[in-house]
Amino acid sequence: MKLLNDTFKSKTVLITGHTGFKGSWLSVWLNSLGAKVIGCSSDIPSKPSNFIASNLENFIEDIRLDIRDVHSLKDIIRNAKPDFVFHLAAQSLVRSSYANPLDTLGINAIGSANVLESLRESEKEAIAVMITSDKAYDNVEWSWGYRETDRLGGKDPYSASKGMAELAIRSYIDSYFQIEKTKVRIGIARAGNVIGGGDWAKDRIIPDCIRAWSEGKTVEIRNPLATRPWQHVLEPLSGYLLLACNLSLSAKNHGEPYNFGPSSKNNYSVGQLINEIKKSWDEANWQDVSEEEGELYEAGLLKLNCDKALFDLNWQPTLNFKETVKMTADWYKHYFQGNGSSMYEFSISQIEEYVRIAQSKSISWSKDD
DSSP, X not given: XXXXXXXXXTOEEEXXXXXXXXXXXXXXXXXHTTOEEEEEESSOOSSSOHHHHTTXXXXXXXXXXXXXXXXXXXXXXXXXXXXXXXXXXXXXXXXXXXXXXXXXXXXXXXXXXXXXXXHHTOOSOEEEXXXXXXXXXXXXXXXXXXXXXXXXXXSSHHHHHHHHHHHHHHHHXXXXXXXXXXXXEEEEEEOOOEEOTTOOOTTOHHHHHHHHHHTTOOEEESOTTOEEEOEETHHHHHHHHHHHHHHHHOSTTTTOEEEOOOXXXXXXXXXXXXXXXXXXXXXXXXXXXXXXXXXXXXXXXXXXXXXXXXXXXXXXXXXOHHHHHHHHHHXXXXXXXXXXXXXXXXXXXXXXXXXXXXXXXXOGGGOOO
């Protein structure tokens, strides 16, 4: 893992959304690489949370900030002078976007613009990885994966907000961060259908299952036939880190968007995912409530084509479906065995396991030479 160690050791890294699911895992990984991690989030989005379970406030600098507050964000970036910025702060739930569309649009679209506006006024050279979502695509539910050049859009407010964020990012890159004169190199990352230990968000399949099963209840599933290419949280994070490494070495891919998703072999229905993870749980039952809760649109099929990431970055996914589910189940089992306030070391052990698997499969970023 020489590339990641050499790139991030002793560097200052700002992560927006560090208290969230992906942001907390990214904070753990970067801290283990020797980076000075500064996190900005408005709050801790759930209780329990990976942030609390991993005691992350003891390992990184923890700042409370509403991403819509551009003045405070400018002050933080001016003072911190980050070498790298990973923008993950978001309202990340589709169903919540129906209840709070304006908040969703403001946080996801304007929040992204605020990060770039703050960097525009900074004098410091930096690398910024702007994370949006696979939901940014105008999903017509075709059977092949979306490419980075496909149309953006979305029927629900969440998807629309991510499409809007992409438009804002592109406008800032073209207007203020042209390759020949910019001090800030920017990459755009799109990923989705992420699972893994430490996710406690409402209306997500694995957290809903774990909450119900830990209380001896039957979990209600809205759309068990919906098909997704499931990936462990460490998969897209390895892509984000590799993209940042690439941008630190060359401006060649400045301004480029990249998909980070699993192999098409990881394409399973919601019902198949639940049946696989319940094998690791003593008493686990679920029931289909699709007919009772069919009023809100949710996509039935969405997957990504990641050929560009393979060609430009030499990135590819590491885990198969069973490995993905096992690592997820193992984290929650460890948590419920009385380790709910000391998960940092276990998360580190899972990152190390993930790296070992990547090395066994000769994944480029994981090599030690």
